[in-house]
Amino acid sequence: MQNSRREFIRNSMLLSGGTGLNISSVLNETYFPNKMGDRLVLLGTQGGPFIRSYKQTPSANLIVYKDIPFVIDTGYGATFKLKEAGINLATLKYIFITHLHTDHYLDLGPLLYNAWISGLSEQIHVYAPAGVKSLIKAFWKSNQYDINTRIKDEGRTDIRKLITTHEIKEGVLIKNPDVEISALRNIHPPIDNSYAFRFKLGKKTIVFSGDTAYFPSLATFSTGADYLVHEVMYVPAVDDIAKRRPNASKLIASIKSHHTSAEDVGKIAQAASIKNLILNHFVPPDDKSLTDQKWFDAIKNTFSGNIIIGKDLLQFEI
Ligand SMILES: [Zn+2]
């Protein structure tokens, strides 16, 4: 990939609160897989499980650091997006799930399966809230005919022996000389086990909010981070969602209870002195009136740093 082009994309996506850069230049550059170096890649930026198009799929992110891929959430579509981001699925080692809402894990089983069928020979460690062990076990059971057939017929190693599942609590999950990865319980009623994640990678820090209501402790957790990837909700547009989803009578109250308004996302980022605020998990995801400019305007009054309107397959050098 040409460096100059990469630089252009990177710079064009950084909307400084003070400069009022032309957002149309951002919209034209939403689909840009690059396959080199240490990087953060947004794989899926849509909020919620409702599928509209491949261009924006549910939550998933990727960090590649020292050639090791770290996957953060595996919403539907994550497997294909990882392939588009240039990842050999057989090289996967670490998967982190923020919480057990399907828009954050529905592709977990298929991703593990596809890693296996791609030639997986070493362990994949899955870090996720309580419940993930039974979830994966049920996936193996529902696919046991195929798995057992391929073990016998193709001589494959049993996939069930290649996956190690860690049911997480708040605190440090992994610490070695290269990386320190921590979880902080966020605010996602009625789900108790929902987490933000912080990745310290050498001198760089990347934090993912997960799904959360306004969560001031996240500012402490993410202080000084190079990238804060934060979910976001545009409150004036949320009530209209009910008209488009007539089969969920309590949906609006539910959405408001565990998501953060754009203004409050800005407050968190400002309090934490974040260098680059990346918005993802947009709620609502299917309101065409919500342009990038609108999201940007909703945040610029509470945050003075760089604001990036997240897009699937957009990536950042780390
Ligand atoms: Zn979600």
Ligand SMILES: [Zn+2]
């Ligand atoms: Zn959720």
